[in-house]
Amino acid sequence: MKTFEAAYGAKYPKAVTKIIDDLEQLLAFYDVPAQHWVHLRTTNPIESTFATVRNRSKITKGPGSRAAGIAMAYKLIEAAQSRWRAVNAPHLVALVRAGARFENGKLVERPDEPATDESKEEAA
Numbered sequence: 001m002k003t004f005e006a007a008y009g010a011k012y013p014k015a016v017t018k019i020i021d022d023l024e025q026l027l028a029f030y031d032v033p034a035q036h037w038v039h040l041r042t043t044n045p046i047e048s049t050f051a052t053v054r055n056r057s058k059i060t061k062g063p064g065s066r067a068a069g070i071a072m073a074y075k076l077i078e079a080a081q082s083r084w085r086a087v088n089a090p091h092l093v094a095l096v097r098a099g100a101r102f103e104n105g106k107l108v109e110r111p112d113e114p115a116t117d118e119s120k121e122e123a124a
Contacts, residue, residue: 032096034105035089052080 001023009016019026029037053073063069087093092107101108 030104031102032105033089033092033102033107035092036087036096037105038088049077049080052076 001020005016005020050073053076056072056076057063057069060072063072095107096102
């Protein structure tokens with residue numbers, strides 16, 4: 001980051017300042033398992049899910065009633081769900097939810113607890 005700042009700081013000071021200030025958010029991508037990165041590289045997963053519904057609604061020129069629209073959306077999303085890609089390394093999802101720390105996509109093992117005075121005496 002220092003190299004980037006040195007190279008572009010003089011020419012684009014506002015942009016570089018913004019990037020440096022938001023560095024933690026920009027690099028948050030690397031705080032999840034590397035196996036999950038492929039799932040995070042998407043432009044808009046919500047919009048992608050409803051693309052099928054939007055396309056069908058345009059073809060039929062509207063669902064007719066609210067109830068019919070909800071039913072149509074539900075069935076279209078349910079059908080599209082069978083084509084969704086499964087999560088890579090699903091066993092790591094539990095670790096992420098539990099608050100495990102990842103750096104550059106690799107799990108950081110927690111260091112052993114610091115030795116207390118009693119354990120030092122027992123070891124001696």
